[in-house]
Amino acid sequence: MLLSVIIPTYNSQKFLKTCIKCLKQQLTRDIEFIFINDGSTDNSLKIIEYNIKNDNRFKIYSKKNTGYGDSCNYGISISKGKYIAIFEPDDYIPKDFYSELINNIDGELDIIKYNGIYKVQNNQKSRLFNYYNHPKNNFYFRNYKKILYSHPSITNGIYKRDFIQRHKIKFCTGSGASYQDEQFRISIFYTNPLTKIIDKCKYEYIIHGDNSINYKGKKLNIQAIEKNWQEQLAWVTNQKFDVYFNYVYAYRQMLNIYKKTKNYQIVKSFFKIHNKMVYPNYFYYLNVNTFDLFKYYINLIKNKIKDFK
Structure with missing residues (x-):
């Protein structure tokens, strides 16, 4: 298995038909799509089950509601691909999104990313950031410091699963809107992966207002942010960085x-x-x-x- 795409899902029924259609159109065949149903209380599970029939690339795992970060961690732990990716079910990617990333795997690259993401809000699309003057060849993450000042954009790339698991890189597990992807990003900086940036922008991060899924629309949770900071500090200390x-x-x-x-x-x-x-x-x-x-x-x-x- 070359690529595992993890889709953390919580009460996403409004977006799942479009999400699954988008994933089914992906040109890559050596791929698995792993839906993590994070204790949804709406019809998310039924919609997923109905729409993935007869397509063995799709898998569903259900668990109690523990949050976005914990769902991503669980998906990574059960994935089988050489590389892993995260996709949020209310966003959009074109059919060649993963195939182009895979075609750019060169040697022992740990990360392959696109250059930026689009933000779509009220039917208006704008580029959220751009890595200007980025290295054209493969580079080690810490050698290009501008990458630290941009949007985390975990979803616009693929990551070598062995690298992630060997370094114990995880998402924070605080609930609600508490920046669960920050520990993943910080850990990537410390572990200094071999990286490549494709000078294209393809991922569409869609803002749906109060209907956003996967915790985009939830109120800031300070207690959860405290928990995440504690987890980040513990990881850095335990890794002796x-x-x-x-x-x-x-x-x-x-x-x-x-x-x-x-x-x-x-x-x-x-x-x-x-x-x-x-x-x-x-x-x-x-x-x-x-x-x-x-x-x-x-x-x-x-x-x-x-x-x-």
Whole structure:
């Protein structure tokens, strides 16, 4: 088996017929599609069962509701492909999406990704990010630092399953909208995979408002984010990596959340878990403009929170 595509699914009945049609049209034949039914309470399971009849590329596994990250982890654990991918059932990909990624496998590449993703909202499509001046040949992840500042876009590439499992790379397991893919992304940085970027944009990340599935539309869950930060820190510590990048990345994430929500509790939560500021090595990981932005927001927070620590 060359490729396993994991589809974490929770109450997705409005999108599943289109999702399955999209997957059935994929040109790659040496592939398995693994639906993880995360305790759906609507007709998701019935719709999947009915629409995948007579196509042995599709598999369904049902479990109790434990969240998006845990569903991805479970799917990876039972997958059989040399490479794995994640697909969200309310998004869209063209029929050659996986075949072109597979055709670009060169030697022992650990990751093959497209250059960016599209965001589709209110029938308007825009490119969410672009890796300008990216290496044209295969490169090690940490040698191209701009990749760290972009959208995580876990779904727009394929990942060698042996690499993921050997390094114990997982999604965070916090519930709700709590950035479960951040641990996956941070772990990828630390483990420094051999990577290739295809200079095309194909994945369509579709925003459906209140009807979004797979936790896109859920309210920010600070307790779940705390749990995810704890899991990230534990992974870095257990793997005996330098903790600085994890601190800096979580700090950046906290500031971005604060910028959007003006919720001071996220700041207190960050320092409760990470318990100190990290000034050393900032400039190693971040450019000057990003650092200045961080200083601006941290000063803004300091001026408004009396018990800031």
